[in-house]
Amino acid sequence: MSNQSVAVDTVAGGCCAPLVAAPLEPEQAVDLAKAFKALADPVRLRLLSLITSADGESCVCDLTAAFDLTGPTISHHLKVLREAGLVNSERRGTWVYYWPRPENLRPLAALLDSPDRVRV
Amino acid sequence: MSNQSVAVDTVAGGCCAPLVAAPLEPEQAVDLAKAFKALADPVRLRLLSLITSADGESCVCDLTAAFDLTGPTISHHLKVLREAGLVNSERRGTWVYYWPRPENLRPLAALLDSPDRVRV
């Protein structure tokens, strides 16, 4: 259950200077868009923030409890985050645990990091 | 034409510690998701990178020329970026120019910036 990340693997591979530095290649843009698409939902953002701010990892049961949504819906969102390479998961006994993958989150942050501008 | 930004204004207002620090409030997540949704398309990512890496600003005519898409489609994507607060625009004579809003891009970068983890 741990290795089906798709979108961000190329990103993690050192892709993409900050937006300020150079225009994106179309293929890079496609890969990056997949990652940002995973972040483009309030539920997934909250899931990621819960997972990331937790101490190392989070149980699905705790995550589900934080929302007013059905189990399958949460499961779907976690799958999107996992396939985007933003989190990883593992089953231990009855429960499944999720933890963040900062090595794939950091390049996204670096891409958006922009210095101040003349024009404000 | 310059002031209909919607999504990121609250973000720019000093919102949101890094994901690592604390879970997001639901309302914050909704606002941030709007911003990431604007980034969640390859065309818009390339538009933003063209605008941001250009020297100060870009003319719509140059942006349109960089894609194999119709003018209205580019215009639509630029509107999405503008309403998300990521860029701003101004008409000067015949042409319309777009420039980035780093004050609204930087909080997004800060949100995703994550330190290394025990578990890799």
Next chain:
DNA sequence: ACCCTGTCTAGATGGATGTCTAAATAGCGT
């Protein structure tokens, strides 16, 4: 063996989104 709980998969459905064509608006040059 059986049941109970936790999680995921499959399939359906209403709403959002990317793209197009056609038409409107804005400014420039003659």
Next chain:
DNA sequence: ACGCTATTTAGACATCCATCTAGACAGGGT
């Protein structure tokens, strides 16, 4: 005034997506 170019708006259409219900699968306890 007219026509030409640049850009946006309006509306249509096909696809994608968030959510749900129903059911499958996994593990633990009795």
